[in-house]
Amino acid sequence: MEFFSENSIPLQIKKIQLHDIGAVTGNNAFVILLPKEKGIDLAPIYQTILNSMLDESALITVGHPEILVEAQILLKASLRYQSWIAIRERNASTDIDSHRLENSHFGALIHSKYKNSLKHCETRLKYTICPFCGKTTKDYGGKKHTFHEFGTLISDVWKEISLDYSNEDDINKLLSYFALIFGLQEYSDLIVLDYRQTGTQVSIQPNLTRIWSDVTNAYGNNSLLIKGDCIEELKKIPDNSIDFIFADPPYNVNKKYVGYNDGKAIEDYFNWCDEWLLQLARVLKPHRTLAVLNIPLWSIRHFEYLKTILNYQNWIVWDGLSFPVRQIMPAHYSILCFTKGESRVLPKFAAAGGVNEIVNASKSFKSLKPLKAGYCLRESCINKRSKVDSSTREIDVSDIWWDIHRLKHNSRRVDHPCQLPPALMYRLISIFSDEGEIVLDCFNGAGTTTLCAQQLNRMYIGIEASDDYHAIAQKRHDEILNGLDPFRKEPRKVGAKNSRVPRMEKNTTGFTKKEIQLDVRNVALVLGHIPTKEEYKTAGKYPIDIVDRLFQSWSDACVATKTNGVTEYPKEATEQQRTLEFT
Numbered sequence: 001m002e003f004f005s006e007n008s009i010p011l012q013i014k015k016i017q018l019h020d021i022g023a024v025t026g027n028n029a030f031v032i033l034l035p036k037e038k039g040i041d042l043a044p045i046y047q048t049i050l051n052s053m054l055d056e057s058a059l060i061t062v063g064h065p066e067i068l069v070e071a072q073i074l075l076k077a078s079l080r081y082q083s084w085i086a087i088r089e090r091n092a093s094t095d096i097d098s099h100r101l102e103n104s105h106f107g108a109l110i111h112s113k114y115k116n117s118l119k120h121c122e123t124r125l126k127y128t129i130c131p132f133c134g135k136t137t138k139d140y141g142g143k144k145h146t147f148h149e150f151g152t153l154i155s156d157v158w159k160e161i162s163l164d165y166s167n168e169d170d171i172n173k174l175l176s177y178f179a180l181i182f183g184l185q186e187y188s189d190l191i192v193l194d195y196r197q198t199g200t201q202v203s204i205q206p207n208l209t210r211i212w213s214d215v216t217n218a219y220g221n222n223s224l225l226i227k228g229d230c231i232e233e234l235k236k237i238p239d240n241s242i243d244f245i246f247a248d249p250p251y252n253v254n255k256k257y258v259g260y261n262d263g264k265a266i267e268d269y270f271n272w273c274d275e276w277l278l279q280l281a282r283v284l285k286p287h288r289t290l291a292v293l294n295i296p297l298w299s300i301r302h303f304e305y306l307k308t309i310l311n312y313q314n315w316i317v318w319d320g321l322s323f324p325v326r327q328i329m330p331a332h333y334s335i336l337c338f339t340k341g342e343s344r345v346l347p348k349f350a351a352a353g354g355v356n357e358i359v360n361a362s363k364s365f366k367s368l369k370p371l372k373a374g375y376c377l378r379e380s381c382i383n384k385r386s387k388v389d390s391s392t393r394e395i396d397v398s399d400i401w402w403d404i405h406r407l408k409h410n411s412r413r414v415d416h417p418c419q420l421p422p423a424l425m426y427r428l429i430s431i432f433s434d435e436g437e438i439v440l441d442c443f444n445g446a447g448t449t450t451l452c453a454q455q456l457n458r459m460y461i462g463i464e465a466s467d468d469y470h471a472i473a474q475k476r477h478d479e480i481l482n483g484l485d486p487f488r489k490e491p492r493k494v495g496a497k498n499s500r501v502p503r504m505e506k507n508t509t510g511f512t513k514k515e516i517q518l519d520v521r522n523v524a525l526v527l528g529h530i531p532t533k534e535e536y537k538t539a540g541k542y543p544i545d546i547v548d549r550l551f552q553s554w555s556d557a558c559v560a561t562k563t564n565g566v567t568e569y570p571k572e573a574t575e576q577q578r579t580l581e582f583t
Helices: 018-023 043-052 065-075 141-146 168-181 230-234 266-283 296-306 379-392 422-432 448-455 467-481 513-527 533-539 544-550 575-579
Strands: 012-015 029-033 038-040 058-063 080-089 105-112 124-126 151-153 157-163 189-194 224-227 242-247 284-294 311-319 332-339 438-441 459-464
Touching: 012 168, 018 043, 018 189, 029 043, 029 168, 043 065, 058 065, 065 080, 065 105, 065 296, 065 311, 080 296, 080 332, 141 513, 157 168, 157 311, 168 189, 224 467, 230 266, 230 459, 242 266, 242 422, 266 284, 266 296, 284 296, 284 311, 284 422, 296 311, 296 332, 422 448, 438 448, 448 459, 448 467, 459 467, 513 533, 513 544, 533 544
Parallel strands: 012 189, 029 058, 029 189, 080 157, 224 459, 242 284, 242 438, 438 459
Antiparallel strands: 058 105, 080 105, 124 151, 284 332, 311 332
16 A cells, blocks of 8 residues: 655654653654553553653554553543554464454554644545456546545555554554654654563453353244334343344434434433443343444443453454545444354354355345455446456455445435445344344334345344334335335435435536536636635636535535546556456
């Protein structure tokens, strides 16, 4: 992977021992590399670093998920959490453990001493090239003119690289990325403390796993959609009766749900979460899996509670972005997996004859054979790759997922603000359950979990508090019985929206956004600066009322003035790549 930052002056990397930290001066970016194993007490190490951090300092903690959770617990009272970056790991493990997914990533947990947003350089990731068709891995469609010629701004999932956490060359490469990203005058140096060596172990809070009964209570053989409060309805389900549980709760970020307040006081939010998590743990069968989806910071808090009642299994990183970003933004969703007691052999390892794939799923998607990083999702390329499909896929699914994207088009949405892509549930259900077993979702919404369970021949229980969403889910289950695909593409008028930005009206002006943006760019070239709205009224060729109808703001209309745009074939692509035909 190649990073680029126009204004960065990379920090000098200084590797020191903890006893030398007293000689460090200035506002630095500190990096601490943690070991994989558990053991020593991190608290005094962090306290020494904290004593050396000045008001404009930042701290980057690098390690594996379970240990980073402990780091956040130690640091949350002293520093501001800024980001969790997931980094794909090479040679993550040598032994296959059939009780959990392979750990194929480590992370960088970023904090700052200052309370405002993180100070760092605008850093870009060079466009990656599909090794099959020679085009960029993202298909930018009609928006190519709005993207930077070098690459997209980095997100918090670095799947394009693969680093060996024990390899010095790889770690030095990672440190050079951090030196570039933090290459601002606010920081003096990149100060590195390395604790990866054997014998230096991290102290993990003891697992206080609750003792649960091994007696399994059958719930029954009927699939159910239940309308009601999740906690009250869960209390009616017998102990030890569910084979796989998935929870995608409201994130408490002020989404506009029907019948639910998504803006609770944070203490009230987590007290509520602990209530339903306890109920989910109670109804889960011994040796089965509970999977909880959330943003990384909230997942850390869920982890802290769940480890007192269940056993940790996996931290799955889901890169849910389906488009290149024009600003640094999170792509990382966490799926925490915990089991009641020791996990059974995962059904994905035990399934006879493999997994039945859904007929109407995307051609690029397979539940247990993810697409390798670096291949594009253009339908033309996917069709040509079909004869060599096995060589373009990973041997097995691990704990970092980049081949499943959020729904982009309203034609695949129903009237719910936060719909999950069915591929996510196909994969989770295929990994953690067998045919005929019971799948539970206590925040079933418009029914994605239970619909996928029905399609995969599982029984299901879906609990939903909203009358509206419950009715949508019931209608979609009826569609399956009538031979329809509930996830089919169909013209729909959708009112619910995942973003706080108002939905624009359908374009009936006869003009495209692209032609207006390119005209604004031409005006900027003539004037020598980005035009104001008033200047464009005089110099531009399109009526300003049309501009106002098509764009949320004037800055959206000006986006093409800040870049030369990108082509599907980057400048580095060879003429052979540009003309290659595959048979």
